Amino acid sequence: MSQAPTSKNDTALRGFVGYRLKRAMNVISSDLAVTLKPFGLRMITFSALAMIVETRGIRLSQLSELLSVERPNLVAIVDELQKRGLIERKRDETDRRAYGLFPTPTGLELFSQALAAVQHHEQVLFSGFSDDDIAQLTQLLARIENIS
Amino acid sequence: MSQAPTSKNDTALRGFVGYRLKRAMNVISSDLAVTLKPFGLRMITFSALAMIVETRGIRLSQLSELLSVERPNLVAIVDELQKRGLIERKRDETDRRAYGLFPTPTGLELFSQALAAVQHHEQVLFSGFSDDDIAQLTQLLARIENIS
DNA sequence: TATTGTTATACTCTATAACTATA
DNA sequence: TATAGTTATAGAGTATAACAATA
Numbered sequence: 001m002s003q004a005p006t007s008k009n010d011t012a013l014r015g016f017v018g019y020r021l022k023r024a025m026n027v028i029s030s031d032l033a034v035t036l037k038p039f040g041l042r043m044i045t046f047s048a049l050a051m052i053v054e055t056r057g058i059r060l061s062q063l064s065e066l067l068s069v070e071r072p073n074l075v076a077i078v079d080e081l082q083k084r085g086l087i088e089r090k091r092d093e094t095d096r097r098a099y100g101l102f103p104t105p106t107g108l109e110l111f112s113q114a115l116a117a118v119q120h121h122e123q124v125l126f127s128g129f130s131d132d133d134i135a136q137l138t139q140l141l142a143r144i145e146n147i148s
Numbered sequence: 149m150s151q152a153p154t155s156k157n158d159t160a161l162r163g164f165v166g167y168r169l170k171r172a173m174n175v176i177s178s179d180l181a182v183t184l185k186p187f188g189l190r191m192i193t194f195s196a197l198a199m200i201v202e203t204r205g206i207r208l209s210q211l212s213e214l215l216s217v218e219r220p221n222l223v224a225i226v227d228e229l230q231k232r233g234l235i236e237r238k239r240d241e242t243d244r245r246a247y248g249l250f251p252t253p254t255g256l257e258l259f260s261q262a263l264a265a266v267q268h269h270e271q272v273l274f275s276g277f278s279d280d281d282i283a284q285l286t287q288l289l290a291r292i293e294n295i296s
Numbered sequence: 297t298a299t300t301g302t303t304a305t306a307c308t309c310t311a312t313a314a315c316t317a318t319a
Numbered sequence: 320t321a322t323a324g325t326t327a328t329a330g331a332g333t334a335t336a337a338c339a340a341t342a
Contacts, residue, residue, distance in 0.1 A: 009202065009203065012199075013199070017176070017270060020286060021169065023289070024289040024290075024293050027292055028165070043170075044309080047161055066158050068174060069310085074324095096318060098324080141172040145175055190331080192332080208301065218335085219301070220304090220336095226301095243299095244300095244341060245342065247301075
């Protein structure tokens with residue numbers, strides 16, 4: 001019976017941008033999770049909070065569209081932010097089906113701290129990258145996003 | 149009560165490479181899932197099969213390390229490939245704790261077809277990208293992967 | 297003692313169908 | 320009829336602890 005090979009590699013998969021993208025994503029997201037942990041936030045709750053801070057009164061369905069997260073999956077996320085007192089649901093009196101989502105003062109305070117931490121996180125992570133590198137990467141990723 | 153705002157955006161999050169990376173990844177992975185579906189493969193089962201084809205006799209623990217997937221999570225994936233008759237576990241007689249993973253003829257045949265489909269998929273997806281674009285992107289992603 | 301494969305478990309993420317209340 | 324929010328549910332992905340067999 002053969003012993004396990006000593007030369008093992010992932011050459012075949014390396015030929016795929018998707019594979020490389022996923023591996024790069026893993027590095028960033030696991031690192032980001034550590035950064036957000038002290039704030040009791042995950043990537044998705046941070047993102048949702050960021051949107052609500054940026055667009056006060058945004059609806060869950062709009063949040064869903066912007067974040068590309070299915071509406072049902074956002075309910076628990078919004079619940080979580082609300083239970084922690086970071087945001088409020090305010091019923092829209094002109095369309096009583098809908099709720100506007102607003103940050104609380106606590107939410108604004110926490111977000112500004114988390115934002116600074118995440119910015120610092122990326123700054124450290126990409127300290128070896130020039131502004132031009134970042135600009136190129138950003139542009140390439142934007143092109144991928146807009147493919148379909 | 150305020151109506152939901154008409155100007156809604158994700159400007160704050162757009163400043164983060166991680167956010168853009170995740171969105172680009174979503175585009176590619178959901179598209180890739182469609183490509184792999186006819187073969188009864190997912191991204192992870194395709195990747196595992198690719199590794200086993202490339203490095204015949206590879207162990208589950210080596211697969212785990214190469215794919216950055218925890219060992220326990222690979223057991224079900226290897227089980228799935230084996231149940232479909234695409235790979236075999238062969239006990240390593242020199243180290244009876246271990247099993248070498250080998251593709252079957254069926255597995256080799258399916259993989260070659262799936263590989264061609266995935267290659268074609270990326271070719272179409274990146275048809276608007278020059279070779280230089282791909283090379284740049286690949287290099288930038290490799291640098292991210294090697295950050296830590 | 298350490299390693300290989302494994303079981304069990306739990307938490308997160310993602311996707312779909314269907315309900316309610318409102319429009 | 321259609322939309323906003325919601326419930327229920329199920330499938331994937333991911334992480335950790337601990338076990339049996341073997342080194």
